[in-house]
Amino acid sequence: MLKRYLLAHRPFIRECWGTSEDLGTREEDILAILKELDVNTSVHVVLSRRSAEDQSTLLGNLLKGLFLQHDGMVFTDVTTGYGVAVAAREALRRLGVRPEHSRAAIQGFGTVGGGAALYLSRQGVRIVAVADFEGCVFSDEGLDIERLLRVRNDKGVVDRQRLSGACRLGLREDWLSPEVDLLVPAAISGAITSEHVDRIQTRLVVEGANMPTTEEAERKLVARGVRIVPDFIANSGGIGLFGALLFHGLPPEPATILAFLDQTISGSVHRIFDIAEQEKISLRQAAHRLVEERRKEMLGRGLP
Template identity: 35%
Template sequence: MFMDITWQDPVTGAYGFVVIDTLVRGTASGGLRMRQGCTLDEVRGLAQGMTRKEAIHLRVGRHYVPVGGAKGGIDFDPRAPGATDILERFLVAVNPIMRAYWALGEDLGVRQNDIDDILARRELGSGLSAVEKLLTDPEAAKARAEAAFSTLVDGLAQDELVGGLGVATSAIAALEADGRDPATATAVIQGFGSMGGASARFLAEAGVRIVGIADADGFVSNPAGLDVEALLATRDPFGGIDRATLRPEDLDGDRGDWLAADADVLVPAAVSYAITSENCEAITAGLIVEAANMPVLPDAEDRLRARGVTVVPDFLANSATNAWWWWVTFGDVDGSWDDSRSLVTQTLRELTILVLSDADRQGVTPRQAAQSLVDANLEALRATTDPATGVDPATAVGTATGDQLPGSKAER
C-alpha cells in the first residue's frame, strides 16, 4: 500500500477516504464512490481491485500503458440533502493528492458531471491532472476527451455505456465458451445505474432475455422478459425504476428476490459484498458476471465453484470503463462510439476467452487465472519503472499476455 488517507468533513462529521494501492509511472487511477457505510477497508479493497483492472489491460501495441490503482470513498448517503456539498469539500481537501497521484472519475453514488462541475468551479484542475505528465500531446488528448464525453448514443452518454458494454461482452463470451447461445439465455441484473443499465441494454441487444432487475426499492421481474429500453428511459439519476411505467404483466417484489431468481446469468451491478456464504445457496444461475466491485465474497465463491457456478471476476468484467478512459486519453480510440465500441468488445471478449481457457486448462477459478495474468503484467510494468532495465512498456508483455491474445498487435 503506497498511501491511505482518512478525512472528516468539518460540517457534518462524515468520513472520506483515499487509498493509493500502487503507483506505476508515478500515477494511479480509480473512481470515487459515496455510500452510507463506506469504510477504509472497503476502499482499500477497491484500490487493490483497481491495480488489477489496470494491469490486466497491458497489451502489445497499445498507446495506453497501465498506471497504478487507487480509490476514494465517502461514508454518506448520496441521496441525502447536502451530499453534493460534502463531495465538494472532500474534493477541495484531497486536491493536492489528485494533482500529484490520483486520476479519478465517478463510481457508485457519485456522478461524473458533479465531479467535473466542482473541479471547474473551484479551479481544481481536471480529474485526470495526475496523468498529464504522461501525455505527449495534451491538446490532442483534450480534443478526443471532448468528443468522447459529448457523444450520445440513443440519448445516453457514451461514458455511461462503455462499462456495461464490457460486462455484457464478457457475459456473452462466457456463455458461448460454455456452448450456450446467448439468444436462449436469461439474465437478472442487480442495480440499474450506469453499469447495470448498460449491462442490461447490451445483453438484451444480443438476445439475452432480461427477466429481472433489482433497484433500491425492489425487484421488477417478468419471466417473459422486461422492456429494458422503456425502463432505461424512465429511471431516475440513481438507477431507480419508475413503477408507474411498468406493464400489467411486470411484477414488483422485494429487493432481495433477485438472488434466487430463475435465470442463467446473474449480474451483480450495485454494492460490494452482495453475495455471501450465507445467501449464495439460493442462487440458481450457472454464471455470475461481476459488474459491481467485489460483489462475491471469497467463501461464497468457493461454495459456488463446488456447485459448478462460474464467476467472471470484477477486475476483468467491469474493467472497460477505466480502460476506455485511457484509450481515449492516450489515443487508442478517437472518441467516437463506433471506435470505442469496437475496441471494448474486441478486448473484453479476448480477455474473457483467454481467462476462461486458462482456468479450464489449469483447473483453477477464473479469478485465479485472471490474477495470474495480472501478476505477469505487473512484473512487466515494474520492470519499466526501473531505468536500468531499458524495457519498453509497449512491448514488455511478451509471453505474459500479448503473445497469447489474438490480434494483440492492435493495429489501429
C-alpha cells in the same frame, strides 16, 4: 462532501492516480470541482507527462469522449454496462450457452445495470428479473428493457405505475432466486453473501459492481461449479474509455471506442478462461495471473 474529498486527495491526483465517477457521483461534478482546485482533469497525472501539444489534443478528445451521447445516454453511462454485456456474452459462449437462448437476472438499474441490461437484451439475452432500490421486477417472458429504461428515474428506480401488466413485483433480494444462466450484480459491494448461496440457481456470475461477491460466498459458489467473472475484468469498460482516448489515441467516436472495448474485454475473458482451465484455478485467480502477465509486458516495454 465530494469537494472535501477531492481537496484531500489533490496531491495524489496530481502525482500518481486518476479518478472517475462511481455510485452517487457524476463525472461533470468531479471535473467542475477539480477545475476549482486548479487541476484540469481527473487524469491530470497522465496528461502532465505529455508534451504541451499532446496534452491539448488528448484533453480535447477526452472531454469530447466523456460527454458524447449514445443510445440516449451520456457515453460514460454506456461504456461500463456495455463492457459487462460483452464479458457476459463471451463467458456464456465459453460455457456453451448461446446468448439468444439464455436468461439473466440483474441487480441494479442505474448506470451499470441499466447499460448492461440494454446491451444484453440486444444480444438476445432474456432479462427475467431486474432489482432496484424499491424491489424487483420480474417477467418470465423477458422484460422490455428499453421500456424500463424510459420509465426509470435518475437514480435507476423504475416507476411501478408505468409497468405493463406482464410484470410481477418482488423484494429487492428476489433477483437472486430465478433459475437463470447469468446473474449480474451491478449495484453495490457485498450484494452476494454466503447467506444467499443456497438461493442462487445459475452457472455464471458476471460482476458489474465493485466487489459484489464476498469471499466466503465466492468460495461456496466456485465449489458448486459456478463461474464468476471478476469485477476488474467485467466492469473495465469505464476505465477502458479513458484508456482508448489517452493511451491508444482513438478518436472520440462511439463506434470506434465500443469496438475497442469489445475486442479488449472479449480477449481478457477468453484468456482467463484459458488460464483457469489450464491451471485448474478459479476465474478470479486466473484474472490475477493475467494482470501480472500484462504488468510484466508493460515493464518490458519500458512503461511506468
